[in-house]
Amino acid sequence: MHYADALEERIRKTSPICVGLDPALKNLPEGITKDAAGTLEFSKGIIDAVKGTAAAVKPQLAYFEVLGWQGMKVFFEVCEYAKKQELIVIADGKRNDIGPTCEAYADAYLGAGSPIDALTVSPYLGSDSIKPFIARCEKNDKGIYILVKTSNPSSGELQDLPTGDEAVHEHLAQLVESWAASGLGQATNLSFVGAVTGATYSEELKYLRTLMPHVPFLLPGYGAQGAGARDCVPGFLAEHSTSSSWPRGKTGALVVAARSIIFASSGSDWREAAGKAAEKMAEELKKELKIKN
Secondary structure (H helix, E strand, O other): OOHHHHHHHHHHHOOOEEEEEOOOHHHOOOOOOOOHHHHHHHHHHHHHHHOOOOOEEEEEOHHHHOOHHHHHHHHHHHHHHHHHOOOEEEEEEEEOOOHHHHHHHHHHHHOOOOOOOEEEEOOOOOHHHOHHHHHHHHHHOOEEEEEEEOOOHHHHHHHOOEEOOEEHHHHHHHHHHHHHOOOEOOOOOOEOEEEEEOOOOHHHHHHHHHHOOOOOEEEOOEOOOOEOHHHHHHHOEEOOOOOOOOOOOEEOEEEEEOHHHHOOOOOOOHHHHHHHHHHHHHHHHHHHOOOOO
Protein backbone atom coordinates (compact mmCIF):
# COMPACT_ATOMS: atom_id res chain seq x y z
CA MET A 1 0.00 0.00 0.00
CA HIS A 2 1.12 3.57 -0.72
CA TYR A 3 2.99 4.93 2.31
CA ALA A 4 0.68 7.87 3.07
CA ASP A 5 -2.42 5.70 2.68
CA ALA A 6 -0.98 3.03 5.00
CA LEU A 7 0.02 5.68 7.53
CA GLU A 8 -3.41 7.29 7.60
CA GLU A 9 -5.08 3.90 7.92
CA ARG A 10 -2.93 3.18 10.96
CA ILE A 11 -3.61 6.63 12.46
CA ARG A 12 -7.36 6.10 12.11
CA LYS A 13 -7.05 2.91 14.15
CA THR A 14 -4.92 4.51 16.87
CA SER A 15 -3.83 8.19 17.07
CA PRO A 16 -1.39 10.57 15.33
CA ILE A 17 1.38 9.75 17.80
CA CYS A 18 4.89 8.68 16.82
CA VAL A 19 7.00 7.44 19.74
CA GLY A 20 10.70 8.15 19.37
CA LEU A 21 12.82 5.19 20.39
CA ASP A 22 15.90 6.91 21.82
CA PRO A 23 17.32 4.24 24.15
CA ALA A 24 20.24 6.18 25.61
CA LEU A 25 22.13 3.72 27.79
CA LYS A 26 22.53 6.14 30.73
CA ASN A 27 18.74 6.58 30.92
CA LEU A 28 17.65 2.95 30.75
CA PRO A 29 15.44 2.08 33.75
CA GLU A 30 16.26 -0.25 36.62
CA GLY A 31 16.52 -3.89 35.72
CA ILE A 32 17.71 -3.18 32.16
CA THR A 33 21.34 -3.87 31.32
CA LYS A 34 23.34 -1.05 29.74
CA ASP A 35 24.26 -2.95 26.59
CA ALA A 36 22.85 -4.20 23.28
CA ALA A 37 20.72 -6.85 24.97
CA GLY A 38 19.24 -4.26 27.32
CA THR A 39 18.57 -1.90 24.43
CA LEU A 40 16.64 -4.63 22.65
CA GLU A 41 14.64 -5.53 25.74
CA PHE A 42 13.81 -1.92 26.49
CA SER A 43 12.83 -1.06 22.92
CA LYS A 44 10.55 -4.08 22.65
CA GLY A 45 9.00 -3.23 26.00
CA ILE A 46 8.21 0.32 24.86
CA ILE A 47 6.71 -0.99 21.64
CA ASP A 48 4.47 -3.35 23.60
CA ALA A 49 3.43 -0.49 25.90
CA VAL A 50 2.42 1.97 23.16
CA LYS A 51 1.25 -0.22 20.27
CA GLY A 52 -2.40 0.22 21.18
CA THR A 53 -2.14 4.01 21.20
CA ALA A 54 0.61 5.10 18.80
CA ALA A 55 0.52 4.92 15.02
CA ALA A 56 4.29 4.78 14.62
CA VAL A 57 7.67 4.44 16.25
CA LYS A 58 10.83 6.28 15.24
CA PRO A 59 14.02 4.47 16.26
CA GLN A 60 16.92 6.93 16.33
CA LEU A 61 19.90 5.27 14.66
CA ALA A 62 22.53 7.07 16.77
CA TYR A 63 21.55 5.17 19.91
CA PHE A 64 22.02 1.88 18.11
CA GLU A 65 25.12 2.82 16.12
CA VAL A 66 26.94 3.70 19.34
CA LEU A 67 26.77 -0.01 20.22
CA GLY A 68 28.70 -1.03 17.10
CA TRP A 69 27.70 -3.98 14.94
CA GLN A 70 25.64 -5.44 17.76
CA GLY A 71 23.66 -2.22 17.93
CA MET A 72 22.90 -2.27 14.21
CA LYS A 73 21.70 -5.84 14.54
CA VAL A 74 19.46 -4.77 17.42
CA PHE A 75 18.20 -1.81 15.35
CA PHE A 76 16.86 -4.05 12.61
CA GLU A 77 15.47 -6.52 15.16
CA VAL A 78 13.59 -3.64 16.78
CA CYS A 79 12.24 -2.49 13.41
CA GLU A 80 11.08 -6.00 12.54
CA TYR A 81 9.42 -6.40 15.93
CA ALA A 82 7.59 -3.09 15.54
CA LYS A 83 6.34 -4.11 12.11
CA LYS A 84 4.96 -7.36 13.54
CA GLN A 85 3.00 -5.21 16.01
CA GLU A 86 1.52 -3.34 12.99
CA LEU A 87 3.28 -0.06 13.79
CA ILE A 88 4.62 2.25 11.10
CA VAL A 89 8.43 2.29 11.41
CA ILE A 90 10.32 5.51 10.67
CA ALA A 91 14.12 5.24 10.80
CA ASP A 92 15.60 8.50 12.03
CA GLY A 93 19.02 8.65 10.41
CA LYS A 94 18.86 11.91 8.41
CA ARG A 95 20.72 10.21 5.58
CA ASN A 96 21.96 11.92 2.43
CA ASP A 97 24.78 11.83 -0.12
CA ILE A 98 25.28 11.86 -3.88
CA GLY A 99 25.71 9.31 -6.65
CA PRO A 100 26.27 5.64 -5.81
CA THR A 101 26.60 6.39 -2.09
CA CYS A 102 23.10 7.86 -2.01
CA GLU A 103 21.80 4.87 -3.98
CA ALA A 104 23.34 2.61 -1.34
CA TYR A 105 21.67 4.52 1.50
CA ALA A 106 18.33 4.27 -0.30
CA ASP A 107 18.70 0.51 -0.78
CA ALA A 108 19.90 -0.05 2.78
CA TYR A 109 16.82 1.46 4.40
CA LEU A 110 14.08 1.57 1.77
CA GLY A 111 14.80 -1.57 -0.21
CA ALA A 112 12.20 -4.24 -0.92
CA GLY A 113 11.59 -6.36 2.17
CA SER A 114 13.01 -3.80 4.59
CA PRO A 115 11.09 -3.57 7.89
CA ILE A 116 11.49 0.21 7.66
CA ASP A 117 8.54 2.14 6.23
CA ALA A 118 10.13 5.59 6.05
CA LEU A 119 13.45 7.35 6.54
CA THR A 120 14.40 10.89 7.55
CA VAL A 121 16.50 12.59 4.88
CA SER A 122 18.64 15.74 4.76
CA PRO A 123 18.15 17.93 1.64
CA TYR A 124 21.35 19.97 1.89
CA LEU A 125 22.94 18.42 -1.22
CA GLY A 126 20.02 19.27 -3.48
CA SER A 127 17.55 17.39 -5.66
CA ASP A 128 19.95 14.81 -7.09
CA SER A 129 20.50 13.57 -3.53
CA ILE A 130 16.74 13.15 -3.03
CA LYS A 131 15.86 11.37 -6.27
CA PRO A 132 17.26 7.93 -5.27
CA PHE A 133 15.10 7.93 -2.14
CA ILE A 134 12.03 8.96 -4.13
CA ALA A 135 12.70 6.15 -6.61
CA ARG A 136 12.72 3.56 -3.79
CA CYS A 137 9.53 5.02 -2.36
CA GLU A 138 7.79 4.65 -5.72
CA LYS A 139 9.06 1.13 -6.24
CA ASN A 140 8.68 -0.30 -2.73
CA ASP A 141 5.80 1.66 -1.14
CA LYS A 142 8.11 3.47 1.27
CA GLY A 143 8.24 7.06 2.53
CA ILE A 144 10.76 9.79 3.35
CA TYR A 145 10.65 12.81 5.64
CA ILE A 146 12.82 15.68 4.44
CA LEU A 147 14.23 18.11 7.01
CA VAL A 148 12.55 21.49 6.39
CA LYS A 149 12.27 23.40 9.68
CA THR A 150 13.80 21.43 12.52
CA SER A 151 12.83 21.74 16.18
CA ASN A 152 16.22 22.64 17.67
CA PRO A 153 16.90 26.19 18.99
CA SER A 154 19.69 27.01 16.52
CA SER A 155 17.85 25.81 13.40
CA GLY A 156 17.33 29.41 12.31
CA GLU A 157 21.06 30.01 11.88
CA LEU A 158 20.73 28.46 8.44
CA GLN A 159 17.08 27.60 7.89
CA ASP A 160 15.78 31.14 8.51
CA LEU A 161 18.31 32.96 6.33
CA PRO A 162 16.62 35.21 3.76
CA THR A 163 16.76 34.26 0.09
CA GLY A 164 15.08 37.17 -1.62
CA ASP A 165 11.57 37.53 -0.23
CA GLU A 166 11.56 34.19 1.57
CA ALA A 167 13.55 32.21 4.11
CA VAL A 168 15.61 29.16 3.20
CA HIS A 169 13.12 26.81 4.87
CA GLU A 170 10.24 28.39 2.93
CA HIS A 171 12.04 27.91 -0.38
CA LEU A 172 12.83 24.34 0.62
CA ALA A 173 9.17 23.73 1.47
CA GLN A 174 8.22 24.65 -2.09
CA LEU A 175 10.81 22.21 -3.44
CA VAL A 176 9.44 19.47 -1.18
CA GLU A 177 5.90 20.10 -2.42
CA SER A 178 7.13 19.84 -6.01
CA TRP A 179 8.90 16.55 -5.25
CA ALA A 180 5.75 15.30 -3.54
CA ALA A 181 3.40 16.05 -6.43
CA SER A 182 4.11 12.89 -8.42
CA GLY A 183 3.65 10.49 -5.50
CA LEU A 184 0.15 11.03 -4.14
CA GLY A 185 -1.87 8.26 -2.52
CA GLN A 186 -5.33 7.45 -3.84
CA ALA A 187 -7.05 7.37 -0.45
CA THR A 188 -5.41 10.41 1.13
CA ASN A 189 -4.15 12.68 -1.68
CA LEU A 190 -0.98 12.86 0.39
CA SER A 191 2.49 12.01 -0.89
CA PHE A 192 5.10 9.51 0.21
CA VAL A 193 7.39 12.56 0.41
CA GLY A 194 7.00 14.06 3.89
CA ALA A 195 8.55 16.94 5.81
CA VAL A 196 10.10 17.27 9.25
CA THR A 197 8.62 20.48 10.67
CA GLY A 198 9.23 21.21 14.34
CA ALA A 199 6.24 21.81 16.59
CA THR A 200 8.48 24.18 18.55
CA TYR A 201 7.94 26.71 15.74
CA SER A 202 4.17 26.84 15.63
CA GLU A 203 3.90 30.17 13.79
CA GLU A 204 6.20 29.02 11.01
CA LEU A 205 4.24 25.78 10.89
CA LYS A 206 1.09 27.62 9.83
CA TYR A 207 2.71 29.02 6.70
CA LEU A 208 4.58 25.80 5.92
CA ARG A 209 1.29 23.93 5.86
CA THR A 210 -0.02 26.29 3.16
CA LEU A 211 3.16 25.72 1.12
CA MET A 212 2.97 21.91 1.43
CA PRO A 213 -0.71 20.85 1.23
CA HIS A 214 0.11 17.35 -0.11
CA VAL A 215 2.95 16.57 2.28
CA PRO A 216 2.61 14.50 5.48
CA PHE A 217 4.29 16.26 8.40
CA LEU A 218 6.48 14.74 11.08
CA LEU A 219 6.27 17.08 14.08
CA PRO A 220 9.10 16.67 16.61
CA GLY A 221 9.44 18.78 19.72
CA TYR A 222 6.46 17.64 21.80
CA GLY A 223 7.09 17.15 25.51
CA ALA A 224 10.72 17.39 26.58
CA GLN A 225 11.59 20.00 23.91
CA GLY A 226 8.78 22.25 25.09
CA ALA A 227 6.01 22.03 22.49
CA GLY A 228 2.47 21.13 23.54
CA ALA A 229 -0.57 19.76 21.77
CA ARG A 230 -1.80 23.22 20.77
CA ASP A 231 1.50 23.98 19.02
CA CYS A 232 0.98 20.95 16.78
CA VAL A 233 -2.45 21.92 15.45
CA PRO A 234 -1.26 24.04 12.47
CA GLY A 235 0.54 21.00 11.05
CA PHE A 236 -2.69 19.09 10.49
CA LEU A 237 -5.09 19.08 7.53
CA ALA A 238 -8.84 18.52 7.47
CA GLU A 239 -9.82 14.83 7.65
CA HIS A 240 -10.74 13.25 4.31
CA SER A 241 -12.13 9.93 5.46
CA THR A 242 -15.42 9.11 7.15
CA SER A 243 -14.25 5.67 8.34
CA SER A 244 -12.05 6.26 11.34
CA SER A 245 -11.59 4.83 14.82
CA TRP A 246 -9.58 7.97 15.61
CA PRO A 247 -12.49 10.41 15.71
CA ARG A 248 -13.02 12.37 12.52
CA GLY A 249 -11.32 15.75 12.41
CA LYS A 250 -7.69 16.27 11.40
CA THR A 251 -5.11 14.29 9.45
CA GLY A 252 -1.79 14.56 7.62
CA ALA A 253 0.64 14.71 10.54
CA LEU A 254 2.43 12.62 13.14
CA VAL A 255 3.44 14.18 16.45
CA VAL A 256 6.70 12.85 17.85
CA ALA A 257 7.46 12.38 21.54
CA ALA A 258 10.40 10.41 22.86
CA ARG A 259 11.77 11.12 26.33
CA SER A 260 8.43 12.17 27.82
CA ILE A 261 7.05 8.73 26.97
CA ILE A 262 9.88 6.21 26.98
CA PHE A 263 11.45 7.58 30.17
CA ALA A 264 8.20 8.42 31.95
CA SER A 265 9.54 6.26 34.80
CA SER A 266 13.01 5.01 35.69
CA GLY A 267 11.59 2.36 38.01
CA SER A 268 10.29 -1.14 37.48
CA ASP A 269 6.97 0.28 36.25
CA TRP A 270 8.56 1.85 33.14
CA ARG A 271 6.37 -0.11 30.70
CA GLU A 272 3.14 0.90 32.41
CA ALA A 273 4.31 4.51 32.73
CA ALA A 274 5.14 4.68 29.02
CA GLY A 275 1.73 3.35 28.07
CA LYS A 276 -0.04 5.86 30.31
CA ALA A 277 2.08 8.74 28.98
CA ALA A 278 1.15 7.83 25.41
CA GLU A 279 -2.53 7.66 26.31
CA LYS A 280 -2.34 11.06 28.02
CA MET A 281 -0.68 12.55 24.95
CA ALA A 282 -3.40 11.13 22.70
CA GLU A 283 -6.08 12.73 24.85
CA GLU A 284 -4.30 16.08 24.81
CA LEU A 285 -4.04 16.01 21.01
CA LYS A 286 -7.67 14.97 20.65
CA LYS A 287 -8.77 17.91 22.77
CA GLU A 288 -6.66 20.52 20.97
CA LEU A 289 -7.58 19.22 17.52
CA LYS A 290 -11.23 19.50 18.62
CA ILE A 291 -11.94 15.97 17.49
CA LYS A 292 -15.28 14.62 18.66
CA ASN A 293 -16.50 11.03 18.91
